[in-house]
Amino acid sequence: MIDCVFLMLVYFMTTSSLEKSEADLPFPAGRPGLASDPLPQIDEQRLAIDAAGTVLWNGSRFDMLDGSGLSPLRQRLAAFEQTCRSAGSEASLQILPDRDAPHQALVSTLDAVSLTGIEQVHLP
Amino acid sequence: MVPMPRRKSRPPEEPFQMAPMIDMVFLLLVFFMTVSTLAREARPELDLALSRTARVPEEAPPRDILTVLRDDTGSRIYWRNRQVELDQLETLLRESARNPDSQLLLRGGPELPWSEWQRILALVREAGIRDLVFATFEE
Known part of the structure; x- marks a missing residue:
């Protein structure tokens, strides 16, 4: 029996890894040709992400790489979503x-959007 | 008559105790069985972006895995753990899209520029895959 246990021990030590588990972040697939689609939806807001990882929206800047911009962006998006809801329309965003x-800035922006419950999100 | 030299009496050797060793081996076995995750899906190792809303799925659906690695020499695309070129990827994506429930897991480092995703997403959309997921680490 001890031989068998040793074999199992060696098996689990060699085939296992103690890596961090990867988490899933779903995002909108978009549709072919969206990038060249010149007509945005009415009420659709555009969030630009620059090369430094800063989100630019309606003249405001949100730094998404150091994490300081996530909370203010979430608050502004929540206010936008509330406004759309009270006007009877669905909030819609285009992330550009x-x-x-950097990828981290996009992930943090998707986090902020996801926390506000906005579902209509488009990526070019 | 010369007296015989007295031999030092040595304490009798105790028999080797197997029980503590077996206990220890069992503990190690249980430790590795509980804390480890088996490498079920082959994928290149890389650092991922951190996310506050992403969650580790309890049971990941069957899906294809696309990894983009970028270094000083350029970027490389991996389909599962096999390096592929962009034209090969197009074929693989079309094959994957034949399954209506197909999900594609996209893995890239936190520094990966958007342009890398853009050219891949163009192929993904053309292939018709709708269920897309970024791989991240929970923050």
């Missing part, structure tokens, strides 16, 4: 990352 925008 710069070609050099």
Whole structure:
């Protein structure tokens, strides 16, 4: 029996890994040709992400890389969502990352959007 | 008559105790069985972006995994754990899209520029895959 236990021990030590588990962040697939679609939806707001990882929206800047911008952006998005709801329309966002925008900034922006419950999100 | 030298009496050796060793081996076995995650899906190792809303799925659905690694020499695309070129990827994505329930897990480092995703997402959309997920670490 001790032989068998040793074999199992060696098996689990060699086949297992103690890595951090990866988490899923769903995001909108978009549709073919959206980037060239010149007509945005009415009430659709555009969030630009620059190469430094800063979100630019209606003249405000939110730094998404150091984390300081996530909470203010979430508050502004929640206010936008509330306004749309009270007007009887659905809040819609288009995220426009710069070609050099870091992936972390996009993930943090999707976090902020997800926390406000806005479901209509488009990526180019 | 010369007296015989007295031999030092040595304490009798105790028999080897197996029980503590077996206990220890069992404890190690239980530890590795409980805290480890088996490498079920082959994928290249990389650092991922941190997310506050992403969650580790209790049971991930069957899905394809696309990883983009970028270093000083350029970027490389991996389909599961196999490096592929962009034209090969197009074919693989079309094959994957034949399954209506197909999900695609996209893995890239926190510094990966949007332009890398943009060219891949263009192919993904053309192939018709709708269920997309970014791989992240929970913050």
